[in-house]
Amino acid sequence: MNQKYLAFVPFIIGVYLLLISLHLIKYNNFIIFITIIFIALLILIYKLNLNNRIEKIMLKSVITNSIYEIEIDNQKYYFIGFRIIGKENNEGKIDYNSELQLAIDTIRRNKERHLKIAIVTLLDPSPGSAIIFYAKKDNDYESFRNETILTKNMIESIAPHITLEPVELKTDTVFPIPKLLGSVSYGGYVGQMKYDIKANRVVIGEYDIELGNIIDATELPVGIRSNDVFRHIGIFGSTGSGKSNTAAIIADELYKKGFDVIILDWHGEYKNLLPKFNLYNNKNYLVLNPINMDDLTTMDITELIGDVLELTEPQKFILYLGLEALNQMKEFSFKSLLQIISANIPDNTYMQRDIKFALIRKIIMIFSGLGEKLFSSESGYTYLDLGEKLRGGNIIDLSFIRNIKLRKLYGLMILKFLLEYVIETKNRDRKIFIIIEEAQNYFSQVNTVINRALQEIRKFNVGLCIISQSPSNVDQEVIKNTSIKIIHSIKSNVDKKVIADSISLEKEEIQILDKLDVGEALLVAPNLRKETLIKVKKVA
């Protein structure tokens, strides 16, 4: 209720007293009675905020009368159109467009929104704009109307010089548009203010692998340099944020440039993304022969198996002795390993016996069945064979290995074989790129074998791509050692903190991380002067 209504009260009393003093009316009880009733009514209206309520009821009924039900492509929608009217006042020139832009950006960032919003700007017959709210009819009418009122009020409060007036829609056009347009012509750019990143903060360097476009008004293409992949890549993000798609784009580009690409595909997602690549899966798996290496590697294999099976130091020692004995015999299968451990390793004391049987129990758990088929000294690839075999583009689908420990061991073994191959052959002509999905399964804090191998391959043309949905479970040194980081949407605060610390993000950028849409990412790369928000393109 406005103050102006209250001002009437003293005014009326004043006029009344004046009329009495001029003897124009008689001082009688009836007039006093009427005046008191009138004043009481005004106070009542003020107290109950009736005016506001009346306005609300009127707005609700106007909105209700302006909502259309329209069918497009067999789908029913609610539609409502408003013309955008600029309020005139005496404050001088008003920048209606900036006000409107601010309101639009605020509404766009509202992730809870169900309303879709369109703005129509027409040049003829006279320039003007209208705003349209619409939603699929699956949402109920009440919530569409309520959200419409809420959004209209929100726009008008963020843009105080703008009024949205409901108008009739033309429904014979492709998209329903208002019959009348308002005086304000909207000429803004909707993508411009996304995440408040301003265009001039980004400096694009050269690149030969295009990833997508910068998220700002320029939408310039952006990418990374193939030479930088040897300093490794980290791709992080919650599930479904677009990590595999991004990795597939890079894999495809590198493959076209002559790199040998090997993907350790934990969930079996890459077959459809990269159909031209060789696929190794349950019908066509690679059998590995983990013996025939020098002593150091026997120790490494012990470490790998020890890590996966969570062996104690004494158990690892017995395993090492068993592997050594197998190495001498030039024969390898887990059956033979078990036989050697059972028959040849002494178990004179209770303690020795306990250690031995605990080890055998753990080995049997993962190497019976499929485990026995994946490793063999007769038909398996040595690390040299494997390195030669995996030329071109290769997807190693690990998802058919149900036992997670075995899947981890097999993946780790392939990785170790490849790194060993590179170190042994010292072949600098080959460029190799290895993608490791769900890297937290391989690069946990305790896994020293792979971390050591990573240090050793620095000199060679090998690039690793570490992908993880939970970077807080990956050894922080490994994350630090990736020079290119592509960070998709991250929801968990712990993971956000780990990433923020590794690239020293500003506070506002950390806040952005959980708001990114699918395919959007923060890119940190040596060819860019500053971390840059990008929208990654979809793999072809």
Ligand SMILES: Nc1ncnc2c1ncn2[C@@H]1O[C@H](COP(=O)(O)OP(=O)(O)OP(=O)(O)O)[C@@H](O)[C@H]1O
């Ligand atoms: N840049 C993009 N543009 C449009 N859609 C995308 C983009 N990236 C991914 N998508 C889509 O989003 C979905 C999830 O993508 P993707 O599998 O790459 O995510 P992810 O992070 O690897 O998920 P997960 O961790 O579950 O494997 C897919 O349907 C994919 O087609």
